[in-house]
Amino acid sequence: MSHEIRTPLNAIIGLSELQLNEPMSPNMRQRIEQIHRSGGLLLGIINDLLDFSKIEAGKMQTEKAIFNLAEVVEHLHTLFYVTCRDKGLQLSLSIQDELPLWYQGDALRLTQVLTNLLGNAVKFTQKGGIELRIYGQASPDQIYHLTFFSLRYGYRDI
Numbered sequence: 001m002s003h004e005i006r007t008p009l010n011a012i013i014g015l016s017e018l019q020l021n022e023p024m025s026p027n028m029r030q031r032i033e034q035i036h037r038s039g040g041l042l043l044g045i046i047n048d049l050l051d052f053s054k055i056e057a058g059k060m061q062t063e064k065a066i067f068n069l070a071e072v073v074e075h076l077h078t079l080f081y082v083t084c085r086d087k088g089l090q091l092s093l094s095i096q097d098e099l100p101l102w103y104q105g106d107a108l109r110l111t112q113v114l115t116n117l118l119g120n121a122v123k124f125t126q127k128g129g130i131e132l133r134i135y136g137q138a139s140p141d142q143i144y145h146l147t148f149f150s151l152r153y154g155y156r157d158i
Contacts, residue, residue: 005046013039033082040079044115051112067107069095069134069146075111076132080118089122090129099136103144117150128153 016036024032054060073093084091095101114132121130131151136144 005050006043009039009043009046013043037079037082041119044112048112048116051109062106062109064104065107066102066104067110068101069099069103070101072107072111072114073132073134076114076118079115080122080130083122084130087122087125088127089125092129092131094132095134096136099134099144099146103146114148117148121150121152125152 013036016032016039019032020029020036051060073095077091077093080091118130118132129152131153133149133151134146135149136146138144
């Protein structure tokens with residue numbers, strides 16, 4: 001089932017990405033960016049739903065691969081920059097300077113969690129900005145424990 005859902009959506013995302021490399025009017029570029037961004041967000045939702053099904057079935061497996069934390073953060077910035085800009089929000093994503101950039105773990109799951117965190121922050125912040133800070137501390141055996149801190153500032157009073 002996942003293949004049948006993801007394949008056409010990946011085609012939309014891929015073709016829109018190719019189109020973004022072509023010359024076009026600013027108005028057309030904005031529309032293609034919206035298609036591309038919306039496709040990516042929809043793929044994220046579909047992946048989350050499929051993951052929940054795996055969790056409920058007891059078949060969820062996490063990956064243990066080497067990944068670059070800065071690339072994850074750059075991907076998040078790419079995902080949310082235009083939406084924040086369009087809402088007039090500042091977006092700040094940072095990694096503690098002393099942290100190594102390479103880790104072993106599941107970059108896809110980490111990206112999903114942080115995408116949900118930032119997506120909700122963007123959705124519920126009307127003015128000001130959103131900040132994601134990544135801190136870490138090494139244990140004696142040099143295993144890093146990361147902390148992700150999201151902050152909305154200048155948000156609307158209720």
